[in-house]
Amino acid sequence: MPDYFGAGMRLYLDRLVDWDEWLRWQRGDDVDVAAERGAYQTILKTAASLAESFETRARQNWAAEAQLTEDGGAESPPHIREAYDELRKAGLLCLTVSEAYGGYGLPALLNGIVLEMIARADPSLMMVVGLQSGAAIDVEQYGSEEVKRAYLPRFTSGEVQGCMDLTEPQAGSDLGGISTRATELPDGSVRVDGQKIYISNGGAEVHLVLAREADTFEASKGTTTGLSLILVPRHREDGRSNGVRVPRLERKIGIHGSATCEVVFDGSIGARLGEKGQGFRAMLNLMNSARLGVASQALGLCDAALHEAVTYARARKQFGKPISEQPLVMTMLAKMVVNTEAVRALLYRAYGLVDRKQAREAALQRGDATEAERRILKEELERDTVRIRPLTPLCKYFATDVCNDVTRDAIQVFGGIGFTMESDVGKLHADSLIMTIYEGTSEIQASFALREMGKGALAVVFQEVRSELAAMADDPVRGELVARVVAIMPSIDEALKQLFADPQYALLRAKLMAEMVIDVIAACELLRQVGADDSRLDLAASWIGRRMLAAEHTSRRIRENADGLIERHTRVLAQVASGSA
Numbered sequence: 001m002p003d004y005f006g007a008g009m010r011l012y013l014d015r016l017v018d019w020d021e022w023l024r025w026q027r028g029d030d031v032d033v034a035a036e037r038g039a040y041q042t043i044l045k046t047a048a049s050l051a052e053s054f055e056t057r058a059r060q061n062w063a064a065e066a067q068l069t070e071d072g073g074a075e076s077p078p079h080i081r082e083a084y085d086e087l088r089k090a091g092l093l094c095l096t097v098s099e100a101y102g103g104y105g106l107p108a109l110l111n112g113i114v115l116e117m118i119a120r121a122d123p124s125l126m127m128v129v130g131l132q133s134g135a136a137i138d139v140e141q142y143g144s145e146e147v148k149r150a151y152l153p154r155f156t157s158g159e160v161q162g163c164m165d166l167t168e169p170q171a172g173s174d175l176g177g178i179s180t181r182a183t184e185l186p187d188g189s190v191r192v193d194g195q196k197i198y199i200s201n202g203g204a205e206v207h208l209v210l211a212r213e214a215d216t217f218e219a220s221k222g223t224t225t226g227l228s229l230i231l232v233p234r235h236r237e238d239g240r241s242n243g244v245r246v247p248r249l250e251r252k253i254g255i256h257g258s259a260t261c262e263v264v265f266d267g268s269i270g271a272r273l274g275e276k277g278q279g280f281r282a283m284l285n286l287m288n289s290a291r292l293g294v295a296s297q298a299l300g301l302c303d304a305a306l307h308e309a310v311t312y313a314r315a316r317k318q319f320g321k322p323i324s325e326q327p328l329v330m331t332m333l334a335k336m337v338v339n340t341e342a343v344r345a346l347l348y349r350a351y352g353l354v355d356r357k358q359a360r361e362a363a364l365q366r367g368d369a370t371e372a373e374r375r376i377l378k379e380e381l382e383r384d385t386v387r388i389r390p391l392t393p394l395c396k397y398f399a400t401d402v403c404n405d406v407t408r409d410a411i412q413v414f415g416g417i418g419f420t421m422e423s424d425v426g427k428l429h430a431d432s433l434i435m436t437i438y439e440g441t442s443e444i445q446a447s448f449a450l451r452e453m454g455k456g457a458l459a460v461v462f463q464e465v466r467s468e469l470a471a472m473a474d475d476p477v478r479g480e481l482v483a484r485v486v487a488i489m490p491s492i493d494e495a496l497k498q499l500f501a502d503p504q505y506a507l508l509r510a511k512l513m514a515e516m517v518i519d520v521i522a523a524c525e526l527l528r529q530v531g532a533d534d535s536r537l538d539l540a541a542s543w544i545g546r547r548m549l550a551a552e553h554t555s556r557r558i559r560e561n562a563d564g565l566i567e568r569h570t571r572v573l574a575q576v577a578s579g580s581a
């Protein structure tokens with residue numbers, strides 16, 4: 001088994017996902033479940049072997065930058081183009097696209113695992129593949145039949161790549177500031193004019209551009225209404241340029257091989273995805289799959305750093321024994337493992353929900369369910385939709401935060417050599433730093449999650465967690481750990497109530513709230529893993545031992561320190577302004 005196809009992944013593939021149920025919803029009763037599962041194994045083994053084979057080249061060429069091309073585009077360095085070509089030949093692109101358009105219609109979980117493997121070898125390559133996959137998902141969901149037929153087979157064959165163009169100089173976290181203009185032409189196509197910045201893989205053929213409709217431009221300024229999502233190719237059908245240009249590339253701290261581009265649209269002609277003026281919704285869909293994609297990228301990088309650190313610590317001797325046996329190093333390594341596995345637990349749970357939701361939608365659309373079955377499917381679909389909303393930003397927030405820490409700790413484990421270019425861990429840390437920023441910063445993720453929780457999603461999420469925990473409560477192996485998790489949940493509910501009494505205070509504490517909720521959901525999923533494989537008990541026990549105490553402390557902090565905090569922060573900051581801090 002390739003090293004990249006780890007036990008945590010296999011656990012979900014072999015034991016924790018009910019593939020029989022999923023496949024029947026997704027494809028109907030005629031599906032050959034055993035054959036599908038066999039194909040999933042083969043795909044993941046192939047992806048693992050290929051990704052593993054990219055690792056050395058990626059580390060050796062880490063500093064190689066993307067370049068501008070003569071035709072006004074940009075391209076990745078040669079090692080990334082070669083690896084992309086190998087993935088293309090192996091048919092490992094855009095795995096979720098349905099068979100009707102040349103894909104495999106694979107579950108999001110499998111796609112996420114493949115992205116994770118690629119990111120472990122090369123996070124810059126993962127950007128190319130991940131954006132292509134995300135763009136294809138959005139085209140499939142929102143494109144007209146004509147657009148789908150024109151682009152999806154080219155995405156799955158790897159002929160064209162994709163990117164998403166949101167950010168502008170004045171519109172970063174606040175996309176209400178977008179001023180790229182979309183003007184509808186008499187034939188129904190749309191002309192796009194404007195400038196985007198920081199566009200990853202901005203030399204791609206297919207751009208999904210968020211732009212403001214010209215006829216409501218002034219009235220909608222400063223808001224996310226009146227925005228449309230437009231598919232803009234770099235070339236027109238006759239092969240001429242479509243006025244899409246990359247005038248410059250950013251020089252960055254990490255992910256050098258990923259082209260980060262300024263992109264100018266000058267009279268570029270495109271086609272709307274979804275309704276006119278409803279582009280923000282369509283883009284949110286793309287961003288949500290991209291956010292889970294970034295979480296997979298972060299998890300892959302955690303795996304890479306962890307393997308480097310553990311291998312080094314077992315080989316490096318000081319004071320007559322391997323440093324892995326020094327209690328403080330051992331603690332650091334164990335925490336890296338547990339946090340990485342907690343990310344996996346949360347993320348795979350989220351992918352599982354996305355897949356269940358999509359399969360239920362497919363079952364409802366096929367129309368072969370009875371009235372009673374349809375009613376249940378609809379209710380479950382609604383509940384899953386509510387659960388996914390906070391879980392997606394929580395995954396992105398948590399995975400990228402842990403990734404920063406794990407890669408940083410890997411440097412510490414390496415000691416002096418970790419700070420030199422002789423080792424690879426510094427490269428991994430440098431690559432990790434962007435992940436808390438793009439696809440919405442950590443602050444934006446925490447605020448989103450808080451908003452969803454405030455709208456009632458926390459109750460739905462906790463209801464599911466409570467019923468899963470109740471089912472494990474009598475288990476002699478897990479019972480005591482379950483009780484510790486159950487005991488903390490009322491104080492989280494209390495903290496939330498207090499937060500929503502004061503929206504400003506709530507925003508101030510959004511990250512703390514996110515962390516407590518993550519603590520509980522990850523604990524529940526780690527315990528679920530133990531039910532399938534009791535060798536995971538130590539992981540669950542370590543997480544629960546550490547994080548339930550932390551959650552208790554955090555909940556008290558939220559409940560007891562509310563008064564005057566904003567005013568105090570303001571006074572503290574005033575000290576910096578006066579130069580006396």
Ligand SMILES: Cc1cc2nc3c(=O)[nH]c(=O)nc-3n(C[C@H](O)[C@H](O)[C@H](O)COP(=O)(O)OP(=O)(O)OC[C@H]3O[C@@H](n4cnc5c(N)ncnc54)[C@H](O)[C@@H]3O)c2cc1C
Pocket residue numbers: 163164165166167171172173174197198199200201252260434437438439440441442443444447
């Ligand atoms: C390497 C790289 C690749 C990128 N790829 C793409 C891409 O492919 N497509 C694309 O469209 N964009 C891309 N971006 C842009 C990226 O998504 C933005 O940089 C990011 O969303 C933050 O926007 P900003 O840089 O304008 O920061 P700002 O929005 O100015 O934020 C600065 C700080 O203020 C905080 N902040 C802002 N508003 C709030 C708030 N309401 N509450 C709490 N905190 C807040 C932020 O969290 C952050 O810490 C990329 C950026 C980089 C560096």
